[in-house]
Amino acid sequence: MRPGVGVAFTPRTPRVVAARRLQRRRDRDASGRFLAEGPQAVREALAVAGGVVELFYTAEAADRHAELVAAAGDRASPVTDEALAGLAETVQPQGLVAVCRQLDVALADVLACAPKLVTVCADIRDPGNAGTVLRTADAAGAGAVVFAGEAVDPYNGKAVRASAGSLFHVDVVREPDPAATVAALHRSGLRVLAADARGADDLDDLADAGDLAAPTAWLFGSEAHGLPAELAERADARVRVPIHGRAESLNLAAAAAICLYASARAQRGR
Amino acid sequence: MRPGVGVAFTPRTPRVVAARRLQRRRDRDASGRFLAEGPQAVREALAVAGGVVELFYTAEAADRHAELVAAAGDRASPVTDEALAGLAETVQPQGLVAVCRQLDVALADVLACAPKLVTVCADIRDPGNAGTVLRTADAAGAGAVVFAGEAVDPYNGKAVRASAGSLFHVDVVREPDPAATVAALHRSGLRVLAADARGADDLDDLADAGDLAAPTAWLFGSEAHGLPAELAERADARVRVPIHGRAESLNLAAAAAICLYASARAQRGR
Numbered sequence: 001m002r003p004g005v006g007v008a009f010t011p012r013t014p015r016v017v018a019a020r021r022l023q024r025r026r027d028r029d030a031s032g033r034f035l036a037e038g039p040q041a042v043r044e045a046l047a048v049a050g051g052v053v054e055l056f057y058t059a060e061a062a063d064r065h066a067e068l069v070a071a072a073g074d075r076a077s078p079v080t081d082e083a084l085a086g087l088a089e090t091v092q093p094q095g096l097v098a099v100c101r102q103l104d105v106a107l108a109d110v111l112a113c114a115p116k117l118v119t120v121c122a123d124i125r126d127p128g129n130a131g132t133v134l135r136t137a138d139a140a141g142a143g144a145v146v147f148a149g150e151a152v153d154p155y156n157g158k159a160v161r162a163s164a165g166s167l168f169h170v171d172v173v174r175e176p177d178p179a180a181t182v183a184a185l186h187r188s189g190l191r192v193l194a195a196d197a198r199g200a201d202d203l204d205d206l207a208d209a210g211d212l213a214a215p216t217a218w219l220f221g222s223e224a225h226g227l228p229a230e231l232a233e234r235a236d237a238r239v240r241v242p243i244h245g246r247a248e249s250l251n252l253a254a255a256a257a258i259c260l261y262a263s264a265r266a267q268r269g270r
Numbered sequence: 271m272r273p274g275v276g277v278a279f280t281p282r283t284p285r286v287v288a289a290r291r292l293q294r295r296r297d298r299d300a301s302g303r304f305l306a307e308g309p310q311a312v313r314e315a316l317a318v319a320g321g322v323v324e325l326f327y328t329a330e331a332a333d334r335h336a337e338l339v340a341a342a343g344d345r346a347s348p349v350t351d352e353a354l355a356g357l358a359e360t361v362q363p364q365g366l367v368a369v370c371r372q373l374d375v376a377l378a379d380v381l382a383c384a385p386k387l388v389t390v391c392a393d394i395r396d397p398g399n400a401g402t403v404l405r406t407a408d409a410a411g412a413g414a415v416v417f418a419g420e421a422v423d424p425y426n427g428k429a430v431r432a433s434a435g436s437l438f439h440v441d442v443v444r445e446p447d448p449a450a451t452v453a454a455l456h457r458s459g460l461r462v463l464a465a466d467a468r469g470a471d472d473l474d475d476l477a478d479a480g481d482l483a484a485p486t487a488w489l490f491g492s493e494a495h496g497l498p499a500e501l502a503e504r505a506d507a508r509v510r511v512p513i514h515g516r517a518e519s520l521n522l523a524a525a526a527a528i529c530l531y532a533s534a535r536a537q538r539g540r
Contacts, residue, residue, distance in 0.1 A: 136524045141514030162521075169516040204540050244411030244534050246439040251432075254406045254527035257520070261528045264514050270474050 008078040009056070011086045016079060019056065019099050020087055025153050032102045034155035036167075037093035039065050044165035045100045046071050051168065053099040058084050061095025068096065089157040102155055105171040107146060107181065111188040115143030117263055118190060118217040119256065122178045122231055123149040126223055130154050131162025132253040133220070138166035140260035145170050148178040182234045185217040192235045194219045194227050195259050197249040199238030203262055206239060212266035218259050223252050278348040279326070281356045286349060289326065289369050290357055295423050302372045304425035306437075307363040309335050311430060314438035315370045316341050321438065323369040328354050331365025338366065359427040372425055375441040377416060377451065381458040385413035387533055388460060388487040389526065392448045392501055393419040396493055400424050401432025402523040403490070408436035410530035415440050418448040452489070452504045460487045462505045464497050465529050467519040469508030473532055476509060482536035488529050493522050 009016050021027040022035045033053060036045050045051040046068065055072040056079045062069055069076045079087075087097040110118070119137040124130055130152045137145050147154055154163075154172055175181045185192050191214045193206075206212050219235055221227030232238050241250055241258050250258070279286045291297040292305045303323060306315050315321040316338065325342035326349045332339055339346045349357075357367040380388070389407040394400055400422050407415050417424055424433075424442055445451045455462050461484045463476075476482050489505055491497030502508050511520055511528050520528070 132521055132524065135517050136520060138515040139511070139513050139517040139520050139524075164518065164521070166515075166517050204535055204538075207535075208540060241409070241531070242534075243409050245408040245436075247405050247409040247436050248434065250406060250409050250527070251402055251434070251523075253521075253523055254402065254409075257524035257527045258531045261511070264512075265474055265477075268474075270478060 006078050008080045009083050010080050011083045013083065016083045016087065022099065023089065023157060025156065028153060028155050033099055034102055034160065035087065035097055035157060036100050036160050037088045037090060037097045039068060039094055039096055040165050041160060042068050042096045042098045044168035045098050048103065048168050051100055053101055055096065055098045056084060056087060058095035065096060090161065103172055104174055107173045107175055107184055110144040110171050110173055111184060113143065116215045116267055117142040117260065118144050118146065118185065119260065120146040120148055120181060120217055120219045121151060122219060122227060123222040124151050127152050127156040127159035128162045129223060129252050131159040133256050134163040134170055135166040136253065136257045137260060138170045140264045142260060143171060144173055146173040146175055146181055148175045148181045178231050179234060182231065190215050190217045192217050192219065194232040194235035194238045195255050196227055196232050196238040197240055199240040201237045201239045203239050203241050203259065207262055207266055212263045216263050220252060220256050276348050278350045279353050280350050281353045283353065286353045286357065292369065293359065293427060295426065298423060298425050303369055304372055304430065305357065305367055305427060306370050306430050307358045307360060307367045309338060309364050309366055310435050312338050312366045312368045314435035315368050318373065318438050321370055323371055325366065325368045326354060326357060328365035334364065335366060360431065373442055375443055377443045377445055377454055380414040380441050380443055381454060383413065386485045386537055387412040387530065388414050388416065388455065389530065390416040390418055390451060390487055390489045391421060392489060392497060393492040394421050397422050397426040397429035398432045399493060399522050401429040403526050404433040404440055405436040406523065406527045407530060408440045410534045412530060413441060414443055416443040416445055416451055418445045418451045448501050449504060452501065455487045460485050462487050462489065464489045464502040464505035464508045465525050466497055466502050466508040467510055469510040471507045471509045473509050473511050473529065477532055477536055482533045486533050490522060490526055
């Protein structure tokens with residue numbers, strides 16, 4: 001059937017009902033699937049082999065994003081505007097919501113590729129921050145983001161949106177045990193740096209000393225509590241971003257951006 | 271009357287009703303006042319001369335944050351838990367909400383102090399981003415943040431919370447005309463750099479060339495549209511943060527953190 005011509009699914013069509021359940025973490029965890037909405041995310045998801053399980057699109061999207069609907073082939077199904085509104089979490093998803101396969105990679109598989117820059121988020125709770133860190137890590141050239149400990153679900157809708165497509169670019173690892181994660185990073189020869197507002201080492205000092213050029217894993221803690229002490233102690237250094245003004249600290253996403261870009265710069269010999 | 275002993279105001283007490291209206295921009299603009307909640311923000315507000323107009327506190331806060339209630343002196347009034355819940359926008363304000371005086375400074379007064387680092391946000395719309403940029407600019411040692419054009423209200427409750435106290439540290443300027451802002455920055459000898467994902471100059475190249483050490487004003491555009499072209503053209507350079515991975519761009523707060531910290535580092539001769 002040509003896209004846009006089929007009988008549009010309603011909010012009560014079983015496949016729409018099943019997809020909508022993926023707004024809940026329990027159903028995402030059980031199915032290994034998640035939702036991505038809007039043309040940018042759908043485009044990135046389609047670029048990943050096996051990434052898109054099905055694509056729901058409205059009549060308007062069939063015209064406006066015909067190439068994406070065509071790329072999804074027989075995975076694409078027309079839906080009513082009402083059905084799409086129920087699947088989407090934003091008011092302007094531009095008529096597209098995809099059911100995607102979760103893309104987790106095992107930490108061992110990531111480390112087997114000898115990445116030069118890895119981001120570890122321990123106990124991060126806010127989905128917007130999780131998505132922003134994914135996006136920033138991608139921009140800084142990090143090969144993987146590890147969500148360790150009691151972390152937010154990176155496939156939460158808000159995290160997916162905040163990642164702006166980077167969820168589909170960077171290897172996503174989920175490791176419940178942060179200490180085991182640090183041990184594995186060490187075994188594979190990565191220098192492990194803990195971002196810590198009260199750390200003994202100043203980021204600029206490390207940069208000046210050439211200490212950021214080695215293959216590095218950065219550890220970031222939760223928004224409210226920072227890194228647990230027992231985890232920070234396992235790092236090779238506890239590094240503070242210098243505070244030149246009167247702020248007590250930086251927020252998680254800003255600190256991650258500064259640390260990851262300092263490593264990216266040093267690793268390129270600058 | 272000793273703090274904590276007075277008859278607690280209810281949600282219908284006229285002063286509580288008046289304060290609650292400050293949750294709306296219209297009433298903030300008309301009164302030149304705004305709300306700050308929680309012990310951190312209240313502490314910072316009290317440290318600013320004339321910053322706090324009145325402080326509402328619950329019976330629990332009278333014990334837990336006795337030093338803040340005492341510092342507010344006769345500006346402090348006890349309120350019921352219900353009254354405080356109505357004044358607060360978060361679920362855990364820890365029993366404290368202050369009515370504060372807006373702290374805007376004129377751009378001319380800021381420039382008269384010859385600041386080395388100024389942040390300009392043009393048309394920024396998201397209050398959380400506005401607050402995060404304030405916090406990051408403070409941490410990077412910027413003397414002022416200018417909200418130019420059709421910007422969000424920096425005294426919006428979400429912006430105040432995201433600033434984590436930095437709203438009370440950094441000079442806040444509101445200038446409706448972005449072009450006039452850039453002209454004034456130029457006249458006072460600041461180098462004006464536009465953060466632009468498609469800029470001709472790479473941030474790392476500028477750092478290597480020593481071009482970031484001069485007194486600098488950074489221009490950042492809106493989350494959705496970046497800087498308007500006619501504004502970016504007025505800058506001395508259009509600077510891109512290098513993208514090493516596959517992300518299309520960085521979000522506003524991450525880009526601001528990287529650019530401001532690159533300047534802060536260069537201005538300290540490193």
